[in-house]
Structure formats: structure tokens, C-alpha cells
Amino acid sequence: MKEKKLKYTLISVASIAAFLSVWYLVTDVFHIFPSSTFPSPVKVAQAFIRKLTVKTPDGGTLATHLAASLKVALYGYLLGIGIGVPLGILMGWFRKVDLIVKPIFDLVRPIPPVGWIPLMILWLGIGMRAKATVIFVSAVTPSIINAYTGIKQTNSVHIWVARTFGAKSLETLIKVGIPSALPMIFAGLKVSLGASWMALVAAEMLASTEGLGYMIQMNRMVGKADNIMVGMITIGLVGAMLTWILEKLENKLVKGGRTK
Amino acid sequence: MSKVEVNHLTKSFGKLKVLDDISFQVEDGDFLCIVGPTGCGKTTFLNSLVKLYDVDCGEILINGEAVDLNKHSIAYIMQEYSTMSWLTVRENVQFGMKIRKFSKKKIKEKTQEVLRMVGMEKFADYYPGQLSASMLQRVSIARAFAVEPDLLLMDEPYGQLDLELRFKLEDELIRIWQETKTTIIFITHNIEEAVYMSRRIMVLTNKPTKVKEDFENPLPLPRNVTEESFVEMRNRVTNLIKWW
Ligand SMILES: Nc1ncnc2c1ncn2[C@@H]1O[C@H](COP(=O)(O)OP(=O)(O)OP(=O)(O)O)[C@@H](O)[C@H]1O
Ligand SMILES: [Mg+2]
Numbered sequence: 001m002k003e004k005k006l007k008y009t010l011i012s013v014a015s016i017a018a019f020l021s022v023w024y025l026v027t028d029v030f031h032i033f034p035s036s037t038f039p040s041p042v043k044v045a046q047a048f049i050r051k052l053t054v055k056t057p058d059g060g061t062l063a064t065h066l067a068a069s070l071k072v073a074l075y076g077y078l079l080g081i082g083i084g085v086p087l088g089i090l091m092g093w094f095r096k097v098d099l100i101v102k103p104i105f106d107l108v109r110p111i112p113p114v115g116w117i118p119l120m121i122l123w124l125g126i127g128m129r130a131k132a133t134v135i136f137v138s139a140v141t142p143s144i145i146n147a148y149t150g151i152k153q154t155n156s157v158h159i160w161v162a163r164t165f166g167a168k169s170l171e172t173l174i175k176v177g178i179p180s181a182l183p184m185i186f187a188g189l190k191v192s193l194g195a196s197w198m199a200l201v202a203a204e205m206l207a208s209t210e211g212l213g214y215m216i217q218m219n220r221m222v223g224k225a226d227n228i229m230v231g232m233i234t235i236g237l238v239g240a241m242l243t244w245i246l247e248k249l250e251n252k253l254v255k256g257g258r259t260k
Numbered sequence: 261m262s263k264v265e266v267n268h269l270t271k272s273f274g275k276l277k278v279l280d281d282i283s284f285q286v287e288d289g290d291f292l293c294i295v296g297p298t299g300c301g302k303t304t305f306l307n308s309l310v311k312l313y314d315v316d317c318g319e320i321l322i323n324g325e326a327v328d329l330n331k332h333s334i335a336y337i338m339q340e341y342s343t344m345s346w347l348t349v350r351e352n353v354q355f356g357m358k359i360r361k362f363s364k365k366k367i368k369e370k371t372q373e374v375l376r377m378v379g380m381e382k383f384a385d386y387y388p389g390q391l392s393a394s395m396l397q398r399v400s401i402a403r404a405f406a407v408e409p410d411l412l413l414m415d416e417p418y419g420q421l422d423l424e425l426r427f428k429l430e431d432e433l434i435r436i437w438q439e440t441k442t443t444i445i446f447i448t449h450n451i452e453e454a455v456y457m458s459r460r461i462m463v464l465t466n467k468p469t470k471v472k473e474d475f476e477n478p479l480p481l482p483r484n485v486t487e488e489s490f491v492e493m494r495n496r497v498t499n500l501i502k503w504w
Binding site for chain 2: 157158160161162163164165166167171175176179180182254255256257
């Protein structure tokens with residue numbers, strides 16, 4: 001078991017190393033691409049270190065942009081799942097809620113979150129609230145769908161067990177419906193997170209004065225590819241880290257595997 | 261204490277008539293074994309009793325009133341797997357007691373007792389995904405016994421178990437019945453099991469299902485499967501079944 005784990009880690013490390021080597025070869029060694037538009041990993045690393053302290057050309061250090069992005073993303077995300085998951089659960093469990101909410105939801109759902117941006121700019125300007133709203137829209141949809149589906153898939157035998165012991169509907173929901181839907185709910189939280197992070201960057205590119213998406217956009221205007229890549233890599237790393245945190249939480253909360 | 265009355269119970273699924281105007285009574289503290297061909301509606305009857313199914317007509321009464329799962333203390337061991345995958349064996353066993361709001365102390369004691377009874381105390385912290393079919397069945401049995409029901413419904417509960425455990429739990433059930441005077445309705449395909457435990461045996465017909473025969477089993481407890489009177493009774497039931 002331990003040997004296997006080590007082997008998998010080695011493979012992962014090797015694949016990243018190979019990727020970086022190829023990148024290095026086609027840039028700094030063989031100069032296949034011009035380094036101004038396709039900088040080498042070394043250049044990007046240097047830009048990364050520089051961006052930790054230097055504010056030009058986009059008006060902020062990497063940390064300030066990252067903090068701005070995280071703040072908006074978490075704000076919109078937490079609001080999205082905070083409303084989406086309970087709503088999905090209630091829709092899945094109570095027929096009346098389903099009947100009232102589902103038609104509206106089905107109409108709104110096909111609109112891509114980014115499609116909300118123009119209206120949000122018009123209503124709320126290009127500040128925090130407009131972006132957070134767009135992220136909210138991105139996060140809320142997958143959390144509703146997964147919580148709803150998870151609850152709907154509750155094994156009826158389990159519901160029957162609770163009922164024959166005398167549990168009322170709400171108690172059955174809490175003791176049977178929600179725990180059995182938890183794996184689905186977590187899958188939704190992860191999809192929501194990915195969608196939020198993507199919407200964030202889009203929103204920042206279109207309507208912002210700070211954040212990682214804004215930083216990328218500003219550096220495109222002045223043609224600084226190395227800074228663009230620094231922005232992209234940061235987005236990737238932080239996104240992966242947030243997913244990792246969510247998975248840790250899932251492992252803690254989802255008990256007994258997914259079968260039987 | 262529970263007396264069960266079944267009056268003109270009829271239940272169909274679409275065009276398929278399963279239970280056809282069935283009436284009988286189970287006296288308070290009785291031990292009824294029901295045998296009948298596969299698919300005749302035994303499970304359907306128990307599901308109707310605990311109101312999981314709506315019936316077409318007729319009624320089921322407990323102590324003269326409509327079944328109320330909050331008021332009447334019923335435990336139902338279902339034929340299907342019914343343990344919860346997200347709960348440990350211990351938590352599964354405590355599931356019913358917690359809904360019925362047993363005291364913490366009582367829950368703790370009772371959990372130990374029933375886990376020991378079904379031989380699962382070593383597996384208390386396992387999850388269902390880590391258990392065999394027979395172990396899962398034992399958890400369901402323990403969960404039902406734990407709530408000390410007035411009415412115990414068992415749908416082929418011992419079918420999955422090996423012979424040794426089966427014999428042990430048959431004796432255990434007789435002991436619980438004698439001590440607590442709980443009313444038991446026990447469904448089985450095993451004629452010997454029915455004759456060994458029951459105080460009354462009911463044989464059902466094929467669909468649309470009626471009561472074919474319903475008779476007392478007066479053999480004194482404990483019973484000996486090799487005794488002449490036991491063999492006689494077993495043959496009587498077997499003969500009834502041959503007519504299916
Ligand atoms: N939910 C349902 N919907 C439709 N038909 C059903 C349903 N439940 C049971 N039936 C049908 O009703 C009949 C009786 O089923 P039931 O499960 O009660 O039989 P059973 O006597 O318990 O059989 P077994 O001994 O195999 O457990 C069967 O023909 C079955 O197909
Ligand atoms: Mg059955």
C-alpha cells in the first residue's frame with residue numbers, strides 16, 4: 001500500500017518535471033518561440049518573484065490581486081452554496097417546494113453565468129458586488145442540482161426504516177436524506193467551486209480594477225506574457241488548493257464509502 | 261401490548277391483484293408464522309401493515325385503532341438490505357432507539373446486549389460496506405430487537421444466516437417472546453423453522469392470495485425436531501404446501 005503511494009507520487013512528480021523540461025527546451029534552449037510572447041519557465045519564475053513586490057504595470061502585487069480575487073470568489077461561492085444546497089435539499093424532499101421553485105430554476109439555469117455580467121455591471125457597477133453576484137450565479141446552480149439529485153436518490157428502504165420507527169418527515173430528512181445525499185452534495189460543491197473560479201476570472205477581465213483576471217488583462221495590453229503566465233499559474237494553483245481543502249473536508253464528513 | 265386485526269384487506273398493483281379480501285387476527289402476545297409461495301404477497305402485507313403501501317380496501321387495526329407508527333411500538337425487519345451505509349454497526353443498531361428517544365444509558369446498555377446477541381460486538385465500529393450479507397442481516401435484526409417493540413414484524417430474517425446462527429437466533433427469539441410477551445409475525449420459507457418457533461401457523465395460497473389454512477401449533481416449548489409430534493406437524497404443513 002505504501003509502496004504504491006510512493007510510486008504514484010513519483011509518477012506525478014516525473015510528469016510535472018517532464019512538462020517543465022519540454023517547456024524549457026522549446027524556449028530557452030532551442031528558442032523555437034520568441035521569449036517575449038512565450039517566456040521560459042525560468043523567466044516566468046523570475047516574473048513570479050518580481051510580482052511579489054512590484055506593482056507595475058497592473059497597479060498591484062500578486063498578493064493584493066490574489067487577495068482581491070479570493071475575497072470576491074469566496075464571498076460569491078459561500079453565498080451560492082449557502083443558498084443552493086439547502087434549496088436543492090428542500091426541493092428534493094418537499095414536493096411543494098419542488099413545484100414552486102423548479103419552473104423558475106429550469107428557465108434561469110440555461111443562462112451561462114458570464115451572460116449575467118453586462119446586466120450586473122449596469123445594476124451594480126464594476127465593484128465587488130457585481131462580481132460576487134456573477135460568482136453566486138455560477139456556484140448556486142451546481143449546488144442546487146446536486147443536492148436535489150442526491151436527495152431524490154435516497155434509497156426508499158432507508159426512508160421506510162426511519163418511518164417505521166416513527167420518524168417524522170423532517171427527522172427522516174436529517175437522519176436519512178441528507179447523510180445519504182452527502183457524497184452527491186460534495187460533488188456539487190466541487191463543481192460549484194470550479195465554476196466560481198472560472199466565472200471570477202471572466203468577471204475580472206470584463207469588469208474590475210483589481211484581481212488576478214484584471215492583472216492578466218492589464219498585462220495583455222502591455223504585452224507582458226510572463227506576467228500573464230504568472231497570473232494563470234496562480235489561478236491554477238489556488239484553484240487546485242481550494243479543491244484539495246474541499247476533498248479533505250469531504251473525507252472527514254462522508255462516512256462509510258459510497259456503496260450498500 | 262398489541263393485538264392485530266386484519267379486515268378484508270385487498271391490495272393490487274395496477275391490474276395485478278395480490279391480496280384478495282384477507283381477514284385474520286393476531287392475539288396480543290401471539291407468535292404467528294406465515295408461509296406462502298414466493299410472490300404471493302407476504303412482504304406486501306407487512307408493508308401495508310406499517311403503511312408503506314396504501315391498500316385498495318379493508319383495514320389493519322392495532323388494539324382496535326388504525327396503525328399509528330408513533331403510538332404503536334412496532335419494529336420491522338425487512339427482507340431487503342436496510343442498514344445505512346453512512347452509519348457504523350453500532351450507530352445502525354441505535355438508529356431506532358434514538359428516534360424513539362431512549363435514554364443515553366438505556367441506549368448504551370441495549371446496544372451491547374443486542375450486539376452480543378447477534379455476535380457482532382467485535383464489529384461495532386465497522387461500516388456496512390465492510391460486512392458480509394449475513395452480518396448486515398444481523399445488524400438489522402439487532403436494530404429491531406433493540407427497541408423492545410410490542411409488535412415485531414420479521415420478513416424472512418434468518419434466510420441469510422448459517423445454520424448454527426440460525427438455530428441460536430431461533431432460540432433467542434423464542435426466549436425474547438416468552439420474556440417480553442411481544443406479538444410476533446414471522447414470515448419464512450422454512451417449514452421446520454415455522455413449526456419450531458410458532459404458536460400459530462398461517463398458510464397462504466397463490467395470487468390472488470387468500471388464507472389457505474390457519475391453525476394453532478400446540479407443541480410445548482422447547483420443541484425437539486426429531487420428536488414424533490413435531491414431525492407430524494411438519495408433515496401437515498408440508499402437505500398443505502404441496503397443493504400450491
Ligand atoms: N411495489 C410494487 N409494485 C408492483 N408490484 C409489486 C410491488 N411489490 C410487489 N409487487 C408484486 O406483488 C406480488 C407480491 O410481492 P411480495 O413481495 O409481497 O411477495 P412475497 O410473498 O413477499 O414473495 P417472496 O416470498 O419472494 O418474498 C409480486 O407478484 C410482486 O411482483
Ligand atoms: Mg417477500
